[in-house]
Amino acid sequence: MPNPSTRPRPNHVRRNRRVAGGDAARNELVSRSLESAQQCLVNQDYGTAFAHYLLVLNLAPALKDFARESFRFTLFKWAEELDALSRIQDIFDCYEQALELFPNDEVIVNSMGEHLFRMGFRDEAAGYFYKALKLKPDFADAKENFHRVANWLVERWHFLMLNDQKRNAKYQRAIQKAVQSGFNTVLDIGTGTGILSMFAKKAGASEVCACELSNTMYELACEVLSANAMEGEIKILHMKSLDMEIPKDIPNRVSLVVTETVDAGLFGEGIVETLIHAWKHLLLPPQISEGQAVPTSGVGRVIPASATVFGMAVQCPEIRRHHRVGVVEVGGVCLTGAPELHSPAIYSTDSDDSTEPYTTERLSRIPGGYTPLTEHFQALTVDFNSPQELGGLCSQKPSRICLPITKHGVLDAIVAWFVLQLDEENSLSTGPEEETCWEQAVYPVQYLLDCAVKPGDSLILEVSCQDAYLRICMVSLVRAGDGMETELDGDPSLSSEAELCSALACLQTTQGRDQQKCMLESSEIALLNNVKYHDSFKTALSKSLSSIRAGGKSESTVLDGTGCSADCGNSQRQDCPNTASDPLYVLDVSEGFSILSLIAAKLGSVKAYSSVEKEQHQTVLKILAETNGVSEEMLEFWLSHVEDDSALLQRPTTDKMWSAVILDCVETCGLIRQELMEKAALARCLLEPGGRIFPGRIVMYGMLVESETLLQESAVQGTEPTLGLNIGPFINQFTVPVHVFLDINTLPCVHLSQTVELFTLDLMYPNANYNSREVKVQACSSGRVTAIPFWYQVHLDDEISLSTFSEDSHWKQAAVVLDEAIEVKAGDLLLLNIQQHKNSMSITAKKGGELTATGPAD
Incomplete structure (x- = not known):
């Protein structure tokens, strides 16, 4: 995170300055303490200086304006020393004392957020960045900080989900039907913006309670309820449902729990544990007799009612290059002697139980596409309205599935999705062919360098719910005709004669050394490839x-x-x-x-x-x-x-x-790394004559596009998708102008211009840099300009460069999303203004002389 924009030098204090008000003894104490604080600053004794300032400003609040800059400087220097000593609690204690004196000082508020962010408290950090922006809307550092942390606080899927009118309508119908059937006391677990709670209240529920753990989402939900005139009608609690008690938090057991605490792998957000607890402590007993239309007194229900998980084996080069090292030599370095490298998405008998065994992808937009190698299969079903089934789910032995291979190809992964059955009539599918806000879970094959399969082969899988995760473990591959099995889990066997010969060839170099394993991030594996x-x-x-x-x-x-x-x-x-x-x-x-x-x-x-x-x-x-x-x-x-x-x-x-x-220089997500220019400046001072920084120069390129997808991912589009509920203006406060981790080649969009050069950062010759640049871009087609995707050409020298837009790049791309779309016709000119502030760049676009959009592009 950037440092506070203001690093003021301390004011010089006159020795005999008089303090208005108070008795003579207090004035004398204040005057002496001011002098002591100044002397401590000269001696760089920041801790003692800070203590003196606290005394002075508590005794003489009238001096706050006079001492503000010196106090800031002292606080920041003392916090740096405490940070170097790992005295974390003391840092926060100092900031709390400072904010008691200066609660509306945007620089101190922003700096407190930076310390919280560095310590991993992203939720709390964002609150401080947001407050700093409220205090000073043009505070560039706070704006950059807030934009960086907003993606963690309010993830982009919130916008997609709220814009998914089909999803919202099905939840509304299921909740309305349940409430009108007599399930009229409702608990919404993980309420988010509160939309499901409001559906229940509008359906006529007599009591509605909601809980939310995230502080950011809790405060957001409170604002949304107030804006929709339901503030006093829905009780919202800032806590986990697992910590809720009766009658402390809610007076009685409820008859209906509504929730969507599911991830791409169904169980990853803890829905099983959540509902087991709810059935034991918060819900009325379940319905017993089948086919009962109207509930008897004291019957409980859960929406969604059940879920079915499906999967299939696929060939996908993009998944392969992010999870398996498939090259033997790069840059003259032979990799055959390396330990076994794997990505975090792995499951075996010796893996960490807390490790998520899958990653996620939107298969409909994955670069290079995918090829199904099997028919889809039903992996698992779960009844959320059966406490007994939920209670035994995690203790069940894995179920074994034999999956016939139906097409020639390379086995790269098992992909999984689910159908959420809300009630008898309403269901939601997260399948790869669906127009949905969900991604699919991906279980990559990592052990084998090349796993060719053909019709007649069979894949043996084990499926279970363990440690709050859906686990699909690929046990073995049975080859057609000979019945030979290739082990895919644990310590893998070699899958072919070629691999066996290769292993024997390097046996001499690895003899006596235990086979080691090492985990790399998927982006690091893609880079190695x-x-x-x-x-x-x-x-x-x-x-x-x-x-x-x-x-x-x-x-x-x-x-x-x-x-x-x-x-x-x-x-x-x-x-x-x-x-x-x-x-x-x-x-x-x-x-x-x-x-x-x-x-x-x-x-x-x-x-x-x-x-x-x-x-x-x-x-x-x-x-x-x-x-x-x-x-x-x-x-x-x-x-x-x-x-x-x-x-x-x-x-x-x-x-x-x-x-x-x-x-x-470039983050995997598609942005320039923070503090790059500062690092380059230091590096230049440390080079011998003729020495170089690599890369020496970075050129930023972009284009104009029309993309409804980027709009859907960036902000709630009015009240229509939320079925008339006023949610957009509140969650859209967390809209960030720059979208990251994009694959522009597969992004649904219409190109409205050719590629243009936007900006250059020269790391070797900084005198060639500029702080701002205007670029005229001519539209080549008619449409609505909604975004400006951008990427970089990374120049190692004058002849050799790398593109972050290439197919084999481990980098993703990013895009500035405009606040308002710009209508253009072929031949129209748009004026883009790119400005650099520290390590971020903002892009503004105008047509007809009026500013229409802005966004930092790092």
Whole structure:
């Protein structure tokens, strides 16, 4: 998060300043304390200075305006010291004391939010950012902070769900039917905006109570209820239903529970535990006799009534490249000796029970599409109105399913979805072919490098509900004809003769070492699979380091793997003059797992430093270094050499400078990384003559599009989708102008212009940068401009670059969504204004001279 925009220097206090009001003794104490505070600031004793300011401002509130800037400065410096000492509670205590004195100081409020965010309290942090914006709407730092955290607080699916009129109407009909059948005391669990509670009240329920754990959503629901004149008619509690008690929280058991605490894998939001508790403590007993139309006294019910989970096996290259390492060499580094790498979406007998065993994808928009390899199958059913069934669900043994393969292909994943049966007449499907706000659950196959299947093969699965998750475990693959089984779970067997030969070939290098496993994020696996990315870095680094070795004479000379130039005839001789004893120094400060340091170390006579932090990731790099012939002393881990992560960019030694510094410039989500320009400025100061930052330049591109999908994901579109309820203006406060993690190639949209260059950030030559730029864009088609998708060309040097828009990119793209659509005809010109503020950029668009839209684009 950015630092507060104001870092004021302390005011100088006059020694004999008189304080209005109070007796002489108090005035003397205040005057002495002011002087002491000033002296402590000079001595950089910020803790004592802060204590003096607290005393002064509590005794003499009239001095608040005079001392405000000095007090801010003292607070921020003292908080920095406390943070370095990991005195977290003391930080928050200081901010609480500061906010008692200055409750409406937007800079202090924003800074408090930044500390909360860094500690992982995103919900609370957003509240402070939001308050800072209310206090000062044009406060750029608070606006940037709020936009970054809003996606965590009010996830984008809230907007999609509220815009799903079909979904809302089915829930409304099911609730109305139940209430009118006599189930008229209602508890809404996980109410969100309160829409289901309001459906119940409008249907005539005599008592409606709702609970919500998220502080942000709780406050939002309170505003929504008030706006719809139901504030006094619906009781809303800020708590988990699991903590609710009778009569403490609600007076009596209710006859109807409504909820949608389900995720793409059905059980991931805890609906089973929630309903078991509700049946035991909050709900009336269930209906006993079948077919009973009108409930007898004291009968309870749940909406949704039941759910059925379906699945199928698929081939999908996009899933494969994010969950299985499918290459043997990248950037000259052989990966065959690496430990077994897998993504977090994994389930085996030795996996962490708390690990989510699936990821999610919207299969209808996944790049490259998918191919079903089996018919869809019914995996599991659950009756939410049967306490006995719910209670035994997690203790049941996994059910085994034999799934025939129906098409040739590569087995990449099992995908799952469900049908939510609200009542006898109303149901919702989350299937991949449905127009729905839901994504599908994906259980990737990770163990086998290549798992070719054909008709006649059979896949053996085990399905269960364990540890609050739907688990689909791929046990084995039965080959057609010979009945041979390939194990897919636990310690995998080799699936083919080729893999067996490969294993025997490298047995000598792995003998005596236990087979290790290492988890990488799916984006890190996709990066590892990106051959062009690593080969491009290898070539660019080779050119730059060769130029330094040659004294800057030529950038066309490329190092080979020994440290000599490729045209050096003595490259294999130990006494070759081109193999200098004094190595060049390369620092890779990429975020997460990166092998770029190892690529640099393989260039020869290069001492490479990696900023990889996790111990298991360091182990992987050490093993790869060993198997690739890189000596131990030529690859080190830089964090072990620095005392503070914030001081990551330092000299390699007291008398040496960096020959190359590799910066991670673009986040996977599609935005420029925060503090990039500050890091680049530091890196430039640490380069030896001829040294370079990689990448050296980033060029931002974009286009005009019309996309109803982006509008649906960004804000509630009026009251029609919410069936007349006034919800949009309140949840739309959490609309963010920039949408991230987009795949523009599969985004439903109409292109209304050609690609245009929007902005350039030069990391090597900052004098070439500008703070703002205007770009004229001509519409090539008629339509409504609703968004401006953007991406980057990352230039490693003048000749080598990488696009964040390429098919093999591990990066996603982003888009600015306009506040109001702009009608254009072919040939019309739109004027885009791009402005840089710190590490974010805002894009505004106008036609006819009026400002029509704005949004930070990082």
